[in-house]
Amino acid sequence: MQAERRTSILRQWLGMAILTVVILVGGVMLEITSDGDKEEWYIDAWMVLGIAALASHLVLVSLPRVRLERAHRELEQRHAQQCTILEKSLEEMRHGDLVEFLGAVDQLPEVMSEAVQAAAQAISALVQQIQASSVEVATSAGTVHATSAELVEGASQQAAAVVEITATTEELARTAGQIATNASGQAEFVAKAQDAGNEGAHSLEGAVQGVGELRHGIEAIADRADILGKRSREIYRVLDLITEIAQETHILALNAAIEASAAGEHGDRFGVVAEEVRRLAERSRESVESVRQLLDGFSESIRSVVVATEEGSKSAVQVLEQSRSTQDAIEQLRSALADTAGAAREISLATDEQRTASNQVVLTLREISEVIQRTADSFQQFTSSAERLSGLALSIQLLTQSFRTDSGHSLKNQVLGWSDRLRDSTANLEVVEGVLADVVRNFPYIELAYLVDTSGSMVAFEVNRAVVDDHRLKVTVSPGQAYADRPWFQAVSRDQRTAVTPPYVSLLTDDRCFTIAAAVRNRSGAMIGILGVDVNVRSWTSI
Amino acid sequence: MRSDSGHPDNEDHFLLVRSGGHRCAIPVEAAKLVTKAPKVYPLPSSALRLLGLAQVGGEPVAVVDLHAILDPDGCPGGGHELTVIVRTRSGGSAIGLAIDEAFGVISVGRQRQRSTDDPGWVTGRITMDGRTVVILDPEQLFVPASTD
Numbered sequence: 001m002q003a004e005r006r007t008s009i010l011r012q013w014l015g016m017a018i019l020t021v022v023i024l025v026g027g028v029m030l031e032i033t034s035d036g037d038k039e040e041w042y043i044d045a046w047m048v049l050g051i052a053a054l055a056s057h058l059v060l061v062s063l064p065r066v067r068l069e070r071a072h073r074e075l076e077q078r079h080a081q082q083c084t085i086l087e088k089s090l091e092e093m094r095h096g097d098l099v100e101f102l103g104a105v106d107q108l109p110e111v112m113s114e115a116v117q118a119a120a121q122a123i124s125a126l127v128q129q130i131q132a133s134s135v136e137v138a139t140s141a142g143t144v145h146a147t148s149a150e151l152v153e154g155a156s157q158q159a160a161a162v163v164e165i166t167a168t169t170e171e172l173a174r175t176a177g178q179i180a181t182n183a184s185g186q187a188e189f190v191a192k193a194q195d196a197g198n199e200g201a202h203s204l205e206g207a208v209q210g211v212g213e214l215r216h217g218i219e220a221i222a223d224r225a226d227i228l229g230k231r232s233r234e235i236y237r238v239l240d241l242i243t244e245i246a247q248e249t250h251i252l253a254l255n256a257a258i259e260a261s262a263a264g265e266h267g268d269r270f271g272v273v274a275e276e277v278r279r280l281a282e283r284s285r286e287s288v289e290s291v292r293q294l295l296d297g298f299s300e301s302i303r304s305v306v307v308a309t310e311e312g313s314k315s316a317v318q319v320l321e322q323s324r325s326t327q328d329a330i331e332q333l334r335s336a337l338a339d340t341a342g343a344a345r346e347i348s349l350a351t352d353e354q355r356t357a358s359n360q361v362v363l364t365l366r367e368i369s370e371v372i373q374r375t376a377d378s379f380q381q382f383t384s385s386a387e388r389l390s391g392l393a394l395s396i397q398l399l400t401q402s403f404r405t406d407s408g409h410s411l412k413n414q415v416l417g418w419s420d421r422l423r424d425s426t427a428n429l430e431v432v433e434g435v436l437a438d439v440v441r442n443f444p445y446i447e448l449a450y451l452v453d454t455s456g457s458m459v460a461f462e463v464n465r466a467v468v469d470d471h472r473l474k475v476t477v478s479p480g481q482a483y484a485d486r487p488w489f490q491a492v493s494r495d496q497r498t499a500v501t502p503p504y505v506s507l508l509t510d511d512r513c514f515t516i517a518a519a520v521r522n523r524s525g526a527m528i529g530i531l532g533v534d535v536n537v538r539s540w541t542s543i
Numbered sequence: 544m545r546s547d548s549g550h551p552d553n554e555d556h557f558l559l560v561r562s563g564g565h566r567c568a569i570p571v572e573a574a575k576l577v578t579k580a581p582k583v584y585p586l587p588s589s590a591l592r593l594l595g596l597a598q599v600g601g602e603p604v605a606v607v608d609l610h611a612i613l614d615p616d617g618c619p620g621g622g623h624e625l626t627v628i629v630r631t632r633s634g635g636s637a638i639g640l641a642i643d644e645a646f647g648v649i650s651v652g653r654q655r656q657r658s659t660d661d662p663g664w665v666t667g668r669i670t671m672d673g674r675t676v677v678i679l680d681p682e683q684l685f686v687p688a689s690t691d
Contacts (some may be wrong), residue, residue, distance in 0.1 A: 247579070250645075251625070254558070254577040257648040261556045261571040271648065278647055 008068060015061030022046075022053035082108055089116065095497050096403040098124045099413065124405040131400040131409055138393035138541050145386035148379050155376035162372055166365040173358035176351040183348035190341040197334045204330060208323045215316035222309035225302050232299045239288050239295065246284040253278030394503065394537060398514060402500050411535065412498045414443075415518040419531045422520045426451065426529045429460060436462035445539035447509055448477065451520065453529050454493070456484025467536055468508045477508070483532075488517035492530050503537060512537040553653055557678065559646040559671075560627060562609040566676045567642075568651065568669065569627060573681035575637065576628040577645050581606070594641055599628055606639035607684070612664070613677065629681040636685055 026049070029042040085107050092100040098120055105116040253274045260271030404412035418439055425431040432451050439449040440462045447468050450461035458481045483489050491499035498518040506513040517532040557568035558577070581597035583606045592611035596603050606626060623641040630637045649671075656667040656678060664683035669676045 251577050251579065254645050254647060258558060258571050258574050258577065261648050275647065 015057045018053045018056045127403040134393045134396035141386050141390035148383040152379040159372045162369045169361050173355050176355040180348045180351035183344045187344040190337050194337045201330050211320045218309050218312040225305040228302045242288045246281045249281035411516050415516045419518045419520045432460045440464045446533045447536040448534040452483050488515045492517045554650045559649045560642040561644040562642045565613045568676050568678045573629040580623050580626050604639045609640045
């Protein structure tokens with residue numbers, strides 16, 4: 001091509017050069033002719049040269065120019081054809097149909113076709129790669145989102161735990177302060193108790209001495225009571241003797257009275273004396289009895305005194321022993337109080353240190369809490385970023401799905417394949433329902449597949465029962481329902497091309513979904529219906 | 544008017560004694576001596592009322608439980624602090640009555656003495672200070688018991 005162009009340029013310059021030479025030669029000849037010599041020869045030669053130059057120009061310039069113009073026209077026609085093909089191809093490209101794009105560029109020259117096909121294949125590979133990458137990004141974003149959500153929850157739990165720990169530590173610090181105060185108070189109390197114990201020990205020592213003296217006094221009383229008992233027994237013996245004498249006297253008086261009575265009137269005076277004696281004896285006996293009773297009371301009192309002194313002596317001994325035990329106990333108590341005072345002081349110091357340490361821990365925990373809160377906020381932002389990244393990945397996937405590639409991952413290609421299966425079969429409802437059932441069965445992320453006629457009326461539909469609740473289905477979908485106002489129907493009807501809608505909330509599942517709709521054509525290429533599938537984003541991304 | 548013993552005819556003198564819950568009046572003619580209860584030696588196979596033999600003033604004397612005589616169905620007497628020696632009017636045999644207490648010699652008008660249907664050794668009853676006093680006849684104590 002470049003060689004031909006160089007030849008054409010060379011020919012144009014050659015024609016111009018010949019003309020220039022002929023003109024220059026003619027001028028020179030005219031100059032020479034002015035000298036008058038050889039004028040006719042020169043004129044003839046100039047004519048020959050002129051004719052030769054014209055012939056050369058005709059052969060070398062005009063004829064190639066005509067051929068060139070003809071070739072140019074042919075080239076323009078081919079160029080126009082190629083432009084038409086390219087326009088059509090680029091139109092397919094504009095709508096993302098790389099399959100149709102590749103089919104169209106077959107008509108271009110081989111070099112151009114190969115180049116465009118290579119570019120289209122590169123774009124297709126790029127789309128598929130972007131698709132795969134977006135899936136990976138979505139998966140990673142989901143993982144990051146889940147992880148960051150767990151981290152947010154963990155950070156929240158950590159923050160709550162730190163708050164609890166802080167509160168507990170503060171309570172610990174307060175408790176330590178109270179313990180320190182109590183320990184200090186206890187130390188003071190113990191010091192007072194030590195003083196009281198010392199006084200008690202002195203008092204008890206005096207009490208022990210007093211009890212010892214009391215014991216000696218009681219023992220002296222007991223000795224005196226014993227002496228009194230002995231004296232009482234002697235008195236009893238005397239009383240017994242007096243009683244016996246009185247009894248003897250009484251008997252004597254009785255016998256005297258008997259004798260006096262037996263003596264008759266001579267014994268009256270003796271009888272009176274005897275009676276007086278008997279009465280005296282009786283009074284003596286009564287007096288002795290009174291003395292005995294008094295002495296009994298006295299003896300009883302002495303016995304009581306003896307018993308009391310014995311008990312008092314025993315009690316004194318017990319009190320003495322108890323006082324000594326108490327003395328030992330007070331001594332032990334004093335020792336224990338001294339230990340307790342030391343321990344209380346140590347506790348006070350330790351709890352003071354503990355309170356200081358707890359306060360430092362509280363400060364540290366507050367800093368940790370702030371750090372955790374900031375971390376939680378960061379994780380929250382991270383979660384939001386992951387959500388945005390996930391949405392972006394979904395958007396990228398949807399963008400990539402706007403391209404139709406010859407791949408199983410291209411939903412557009414899949415839907416067009418299914419629409420081809422419905423070609424000339426839209427009137428056969430069994431075939432339509434069979435195709436829709438296959439679609440739903442083989443592609444679990446499709447929650448609803450349906451066919452509407454060109455007026456937008458629902459002809460048939462198939463629901464993925466694993467995704468959609470029956471109760472909601474009865475409310476939202478029914479044959480004959482009008483879908484003419486739906487964006488996908490309007491887009492397909494307007495552009496006669498496969499359409500992908502932006503994500504929206506499904507009425508069947510409340511999940512996000514998007515619709516891919518493709519025209520169903522008859523054998524003559526006329527659109528006879530629209531096949532639509534609603535893709536559940538959650539199921540689709542999980543797959 | 545006085546009796547042979549020199550006392551007025553309308554009254555008698557008794558030695559008032561107590562044995563258990565019973566008060567008895569022993570005529571002073573029969574009562575010879577009041578003594579502390581002597582040591583009594585029981586006799587084998589003797590009646591319950593016979594406590595045994597004692598030696599009083601060098602003579603053996605049978606000592607009888609007065610309470611057992613007065614109340615044969617009751618419980619045997621206790622204390623027996625004193626013993627009254629009684630003799631028959633003839634001055635022959637002597638017997639000791641074991642008693643608990645002797646109050647003295649009293650004079651009792653005969654009009655106050657009531658005859659009774661009691662056994663022979665109870666001759667009558669009198670009332671003193673609201674209490675019934677049994678008048679004993681010691682002579683009847685020496686009458687041998689019938690062998691019927």
